[in-house]
Amino acid sequence: MIVRRDRLTIWERLYLTAIWGGLKVTFRHFWRTVVRRRPVTVQYPEEKPVVPPGYRGAPYLVRDQTGRIKCVSCQLCEFVCPPKAIRITPPGPEIDPTTGNVEKRPRQFEIDMLRCIFCGFCQEVCPEEAIFLMQDYSLTGLSRSEMIYDMDKLLRLGGVHLDPIRKWERKAREAQAQETVPPTLP
Amino acid sequence: MSSPTTAPAKPTQSAPTTPEFFQVKVDGRVVVVPRLSPDWRGQLVPTTMIQACFAAGVMVPHYCYHPKLPVAGNCRMCLVEFGTPVLGPDRKPLLNPDGTPKITRAPRPAIACATPVMPGMEIYTNTPTVRAMREGVLEFLLINHPLDCPICDQAGECKLQEYAVDHGLAASRFVETKVHKPKQVELGPRIMFDAERCILCSRCIRFTRDIVGDDALGILHRGSYSTIATWPGRAFDNNYTLNTVDLCPVGALTSKDFRFQMRVWFLKETKSICTSCGTGCNILIGSRENRIYRYTPRQNDAVNSCWMCDAGRLNYKWIGRPDRLKEVRGPGGQTRVWSAVLAELAHRLGQAPRGSVALIASARQTNEELFLLKKLATRLGAITDSIPREGQADPLLVSADKNPNSLGARLLGLCYTEMGINLPRIAHGIEQGAIRTLIVFGEDVTRHGLAPELLARLDTLVVSDILPNATTALAHYLLPGCAHAEKRGSFTNVKGRVQRFFKAVEPPGNARPEWEFLAELLSHLTGQPAAPSLEALFNQMAQEVPAFHGLTWTGLGDTGLEAKV
Numbered sequence: 108m109i110v111r112r113d114r115l116t117i118w119e120r121l122y123l124t125a126i127w128g129g130l131k132v133t134f135r136h137f138w139r140t141v142v143r144r145r146p147v148t149v150q151y152p153e154e155k156p157v158v159p160p161g162y163r164g165a166p167y168l169v170r171d172q173t174g175r176i177k178c179v180s181c182q183l184c185e186f187v188c189p190p191k192a193i194r195i196t197p198p199g200p201e202i203d204p205t206t207g208n209v210e211k212r213p214r215q216f217e218i219d220m221l222r223c224i225f226c227g228f229c230q231e232v233c234p235e236e237a238i239f240l241m242q243d244y245s246l247t248g249l250s251r252s253e254m255i256y257d258m259d260k261l262l263r264l265g266g267v268h269l270d271p272i273r274k275w276e277r278k279a280r281e282a283q284a285q286e287t288v289p290p291t292l293p
Numbered sequence: 294m295s296s297p298t299t300a301p302a303k304p305t306q307s308a309p310t311t312p313e314f315f316q317v318k319v320d321g322r323v324v325v326v327p328r329l330s331p332d333w334r335g336q337l338v339p340t341t342m343i344q345a346c347f348a349a350g351v352m353v354p355h356y357c358y359h360p361k362l363p364v365a366g367n368c369r370m371c372l373v374e375f376g377t378p379v380l381g382p383d384r385k386p387l388l389n390p391d392g393t394p395k396i397t398r399a400p401r402p403a404i405a406c407a408t409p410v411m412p413g414m415e416i417y418t419n420t421p422t423v424r425a426m427r428e429g430v431l432e433f434l435l436i437n438h439p440l441d442c443p444i445c446d447q448a449g450e451c452k453l454q455e456y457a458v459d460h461g462l463a464a465s466r467f468v469e470t471k472v473h474k475p476k477q478v479e480l481g482p483r484i485m486f487d488a489e490r491c492i493l494c495s496r497c498i499r500f501t502r503d504i505v506g507d508d509a510l511g512i513l514h515r516g517s518y519s520t521i522a523t524w525p526g527r528a529f530d531n532n533y534t535l536n537t538v539d540l541c542p543v544g545a546l547t548s549k550d551f552r553f554q555m556r557v558w559f560l561k562e563t564k565s566i567c568t569s570c571g572t573g574c575n576i577l578i579g580s581r582e583n584r585i586y587r588y589t590p591r592q593n594d595a596v597n598s599c600w601m602c603d604a605g606r607l608n609y610k611w612i613g614r615p616d617r618l619k620e621v622r623g624p625g626g627q628t629r630v631w632s633a634v635l636a637e638l639a640h641r642l643g644q645a646p647r648g649s650v651a652l653i654a655s656a657r658q659t660n661e662e663l664f665l666l667k668k669l670a671t672r673l674g675a676i677t678d679s680i681p682r683e684g685q686a687d688p689l690l691v692s693a694d695k696n697p698n699s700l701g702a703r704l705l706g707l708c709y710t711e712m713g714i715n716l717p718r719i720a721h722g723i724e725q726g727a728i729r730t731l732i733v734f735g736e737d738v739t740r741h742g743l744a745p746e747l748l749a750r751l752d753t754l755v756v757s758d759i760l761p762n763a764t765t766a767l768a769h770y771l772l773p774g775c776a777h778a779e780k781r782g783s784f785t786n787v788k789g790r791v792q793r794f795f796k797a798v799e800p801p802g803n804a805r806p807e808w809e810f811l812a813e814l815l816s817h818l819t820g821q822p823a824a825p826s827l828e829a830l831f832n833q834m835a836q837e838v839p840a841f842h843g844l845t846w847t848g849l850g851d852t853g854l855e856a857k858v
Contacts, residue, residue, distance in 0.1 A: 181443035282473035
């Protein structure tokens with residue numbers, strides 16, 4: 108593509124015209140802040156800015172409406188995380204009867220909030236809709252180890268996320284309904 | 294190729310024979326294939342289209358086909374289109390006007406794994422029909438396949454995932470209810486089976502029946518309800534069950550030991566050798582951040598084909614044991630530094646009179662370490678031996694010799710063909726007081742005739758080992774060594790094959806590879822510089838030891854080389 112470089116007009120070339128243009132902006136802001144009393148700033152922390160939906164704050168783990176931890180320790184978020192902030196300990200071979208037909212739940216799930224860059228890749232890649240970037244943007248702590256959030260803290264901060272699909276329960280219901288039809292092994 | 298039915302005794306002139314090598318075209322690329330190729334047993338059978346495609350470098354997706362298993366042809370994934378040359382009435386190929394042979398495209402596709410090639414055949418693996426067939430096969434397979442990828446261990450090495458991405462449709466048309474089957478079934482003591490994920494390729498059945506010889510698995514029921522099961526009254530517990538986990542293209546058969554331990558894409562795979570017996574199966578060590586998660590076999594047609602036994606496969610956990618020896622100990626039991634201890638030890642050994650030193654080297658040490666130990670023994674005039682380890686052999690892979698490097702110990706002169714024959718002499722020598730210094734590498738000699746009271750009579754007991762035992766407890770100088778996964782080296786298997794292996798994890802604490810500190814010790818003793826690297830050490834060994842003449846470290850490659858036994 109060819110960039111047009113038009114010649115500036117005589118008014119645009121004058122020094123004072125540019126000064127006047129800048130002064131117009133200044134005056135507009137002055138009018139808005141002092142006369143109309145609508146400053147662009149916010150008196151943080153007494154007033155907090157409104158966080159838009161879809162804001163990429165801190166990532167937290169969620170439970171579904173039945174209280175089940177949605178994360179199944181697939182470790183995709185650990186793999187895709189660019190700064191490697193997520194560290195998951197998979198459950199290991201001991202069969203955990205509390206998991207039901209889901210079979211897998213992480214033994215430990217840590218996110219180092221100081222490494223996290225809030226990109227949202229973990230939320231995007233999660234196949235179980237278990238991790239979401241929520242509204243928190245100010246995370247503070249007194250030490251680096253305090254800023255490594257473990258699974259309990261992440262679940263507590265994540266809360267409940269409504270799951271309209273409920274894939275695992277549906278599978279369990281279907282399997283029960285078919286109980287006499289599919290083969291059982293001798 | 295039909296011959297006339299009259300006069301069968303007379304050889305016919307008119308029946309042409311197929312030449313031993315002929316040309317086949319795969320996707321326009323010409324490749325020369327032999328008429329007969331070895332099958333899963335090694336017998337020569339007609340070359341199939343899939344072998345011709347692989348020879349041409351074209352990957353045809355397949356599930357049930359495996360070069361080391363008998364052909365089944367039930368998955369239909371390798372369907373390809375082909376054309377055969379048109380022959381005239383005189384059995385000569387007809388030509389097009391432009392001189393190319395005239396090809397009749399077959400009206401229907403053929404499975405590449407079971408269809409033999411013929412001279413002049415053209416195979417098309419990327420036509421719209423072939424692509425539609427692959428999409429169709431995948432669609433059928435995915436109809437009842439559960440949505441288990443997040444929890445399935447096979448994720449990352451699953452052929453269904455890979456082919457679905459490469460050859461499948463993006464959207465599903467399936468709105469009905471999937472057929473549900475038993476999940477988390479303990480098929481054997483080491484195998485977990487998930488019936489819903491099974492695509493019924495029958496690789497596990499063919500492997501267990503034909504390769505292992507233990508006919509334990511079969512398919513129950515039919516149609517959408519088909520399931521793999523063990524025959525009633527038979528257990529799936531032979532010593533090769535975990536190979537079916539490698540063979541299974543999906544996550545239906547998974548290892549109970551590796552279940553939910555780690556995702557496979559995180560594992561660093563290091564080429565190594567199994568050390569549980571003298572066969573030396575080639576393996577890949579799957580490790581992440583200095584912890585070993587599993588062993589998987591590597592293909593080596595001269596040693597273990599594509600398999601390994603379950604006992605060797607699960608024998609990795611001891612490497613990460615917390616009681617591994619980590620610190621160098623000097624006389625009096627205090628922790629020392631390597632450099633100081635090696636210098637002191639060299640001085641002490643140098644002063645030992647000839648004939649008063651004995652050296653017991655384990656047949657689990659690498660060739661390079663045994664070479665250096667032999668040099669040490671020659672320098673000190675020591676009497677040497679190794680400890681034999683015998684066990685049960687089996688017809689397939691397992692050797693009765695449970696030492697990975699017995700032949701290496703023999704070829705490098707550390708023991709006689711009958712291993713352990715010198716041990717009573719050494720014991721007697723210590724008892725008489727003739728032997729005052731004993732060097733033990735990698736063995737617990739208190740279990741093989743040298744009681745602790747006997748060892749207490751020695752002036753100097755130098756022990757190098759990995760795990761603490763009765764001998765290390767009595768050592769004056771304790772030098773912590775490395776497991777095979779923590780160092781590089783080579784082993785010689787029972788058939789004389791020298792195979793190299795690489796380092797997968799870091800040794801704990803201050804443990805060092807034995808060849809490294811032995812080279813340093815020898816250089817203190819002899820004053821000559823140590824070999825600068827393992828490759829140089831191997832090449833030096835190959836020059837000095839007649840059995841290893843002509844071998845080089847790089848020449849060993851991935852499959853090893855035969856020594857001159």
